[in-house]
Amino acid sequence: xxxxxxxxxxxxxxxxxxxxxxxxxxxxxxxxxxxxxxxxxxxxxxxxxxxxxxxxxxxxxxxxxxxxxxxxxxxxxxxxxxxxxxxxxxxxxxxxxxxxxxxxxxxxxxxxxxxxxxxxxxxxxxxxxxxxxxxxxxxxxxxxxxxxxxxxxxxxxxxxxxxxxxxxxxxxxxxxxxxxxxxxxxxxxxxxxxxxxxxxxxxxxxxxxxxxxxxxxxxxxxxxxxxxxxxxxxxxxxxxxxxxxxxxxxxxxxxxxxxxxxxxxxxxxxxxxxxxxxxxxxxxxxxxxxxxxxxxxxxxxxxxxxxxxxxxxxxxxxxxxxxxxxxxxxxxxxxxxxxxxxxxxxxxxxxxxxxxxxxxxxxxxxxxxxxxxxxxxxxxxxxxxxxxxxxxxxxxx
Numbered sequence: 001x002x003x004x005x006x007x008x009x010x011x012x013x014x015x016x017x018x019x020x021x022x023x024x025x026x027x028x029x030x031x032x033x034x035x036x037x038x039x040x041x042x043x044x045x046x047x048x049x050x051x052x053x054x055x056x057x058x059x060x061x062x063x064x065x066x067x068x069x070x071x072x073x074x075x076x077x078x079x080x081x082x083x084x085x086x087x088x089x090x091x092x093x094x095x096x097x098x099x100x101x102x103x104x105x106x107x108x109x110x111x112x113x114x115x116x117x118x119x120x121x122x123x124x125x126x127x128x129x130x131x132x133x134x135x136x137x138x139x140x141x142x143x144x145x146x147x148x149x150x151x152x153x154x155x156x157x158x159x160x161x162x163x164x165x166x167x168x169x170x171x172x173x174x175x176x177x178x179x180x181x182x183x184x185x186x187x188x189x190x191x192x193x194x195x196x197x198x199x200x201x202x203x204x205x206x207x208x209x210x211x212x213x214x215x216x217x218x219x220x221x222x223x224x225x226x227x228x229x230x231x232x233x234x235x236x237x238x239x240x241x242x243x244x245x246x247x248x249x250x251x252x253x254x255x256x257x258x259x260x261x262x263x264x265x266x267x268x269x270x271x272x273x274x275x276x277x278x279x280x281x282x283x284x285x286x287x288x289x290x291x292x293x294x295x296x297x298x299x300x301x302x303x304x305x306x307x308x309x310x311x312x313x314x315x316x317x318x319x320x321x322x323x324x325x326x327x328x329x330x331x332x333x334x335x336x337x338x339x340x341x342x343x344x345x346x347x348x349x350x351x352x353x354x355x356x357x358x359x360x361x362x363x364x365x366x367x368x369x370x371x372x373x374x375x376x377x378x379x380x381x382x383x384x385x386x387x388x389x390x391x392x393x394x395x396x397x
Contacts, residue, residue, distance in 0.1 A: 005087055014073055016066070019089035029058040037159065041150075049152075057156045062088060064121050064164050068171075069093040071117040072110055072179075079106045092167070096355065100260050104190040104198075111182035118168035125161030129154045175209030175246055176202035177253035199257045206250035213243030260351050262386060268353050269346035271385060272367045274375040279313070279331050281305035286326035289318055299363040302373060303335045309373055311335030312366065343368045344377060353377050 005017040033054035038045065045053075065088060073083040073095045079102070086095045101107040132154045150158060172180040181202050188198035216226060221236030229235065279288055279301050288301070303311040313335050318326065343366045344353045353365055357379040367374045 011070065012074060012077070014070070014083050014095075015085040017085055017087040019087050021089045022062070026058055026062065029061060030054045033057055033159070038155070041155065042152075045152075053152055053156065057159060060156070060160055061163055064118065064160065065092050065167070067121060068114045068118050068167065069095050071113040075110045075113045076101070076106075079110070081106075081110075100195065100257060104186040107186035107189065108183055111179045111186065114179050115168040115171045118164045118171065122161045122164030122166075122168060125157045125164065129157035129161060132157075173209060174205055176206035176250055178206070178246070181206045181209075181250075196258065196261050199254055203250050203254035206253075207247055210243045210245075210247035210250060213246065214240045215243075217241075217243060259354065259386070263349070263351040263354065263382070266350040266385075267346065268344050268348045268350055268367055268377050271350055271353075271381055272346065272375045272377040273381065276300070276302055276366065276373060276376050278302045278304050278309070281310060281330065281332040281335070283331045284327065285318060285321065285329045285331060285334060286323065288313070288331060289326050300366070300376065301331075302366065303331050305332070309338055311337050312341050314362075341366065345369055346374060350377075350382060354379070354382050357382075 005019050008016050008018055010016060030051070031054075034051045038050045038054060042050075066086065069086045069088075069092075073086060076083050076095070076097060081097055081101065083095050083097060086093055101110055129150070132151065171178050172183070174180045174184045176182065176185055176199070184205060185195075185198050185202035188201050189195050192198050216229065217236040217239030219236070220226060220229060220231050220239060221233045223231060225231040229239070277300070281303050282305075299315045301313045302309050303313060311332070313331060317334050317336075321329075342356060342360060342362070344356065346367055346369055357363070357365060357377075363380070364376045364378050367377055
């Protein structure tokens, strides 16, 4: 089955993932450098060298994006907010917070840390490029001619520095949930004393910025020229796409904030279901399918061996297997070992469980403490609780 994200490692206790859309933008950046930027300045470079340098530059760019997200995450962790993973994707990266910042001050410093990191990386790269020995020819004033005399290292640093400065400035655009929008929300939060009201205003501003992007993109596509942005169908369509993306995530971020507020104070033990479905480790997968999956499609089974829980099996682990495969294997063959199973504790906040379920696209999580597995918390139960309270997320934003 095609995975949406790939685990690549861990830094500072934070798991790092690559979303499948990252490969698209990595390819496009490499392509632009290898076929556009580098050959136009250094046609004498071989094709192989140009492609290798373009790939290295693209990797360094995404390392700097990772540094941007790590800056957010390290400030959050210092303020007591757990960050379990960072995912790099089409438009950069996103750090998954356990919950919203506790104060406007924390929000401000967390939001500002990312753009500041990008700007610092950009300035440092430009300074190194400028001070490399023999980089600039004497007496030449035209920037394009100067770029043609740069060494491969200097040109890569010059490009990397420029791109990081652009990333830092772009993220300061006051469109929630961009960093600039979160900085605006921190001030609104401090003024109103209410994070929900501040989020409403910041979300409106974010949607306004997104609509402005789409409008400018449309005008560019039909021939209007804008300072810095220029004109053209491709540039216009790209800006429309960015505006649409910002509009979507502005609404989604507001919804998540509302859910966080509604679920605040609610613990997993308040919502969880006691008990769970368990099967023996040596039970045939076919028997498991016939008994539990064929008709009711139970999502999660705990696997027991000698009375001890040793792993779990999910519906999707079995549903793709044919009859011969199911007859050939037992539960222990296809289970996920218990030490690698995503879980929550009874005292965890329900919003923490909700985010894990949503982000992992799961329906159930086992609830575990020192006594063992106590039961399950289900996404449907959390949503049902919101509806029961007449607080459905559909009524917001």
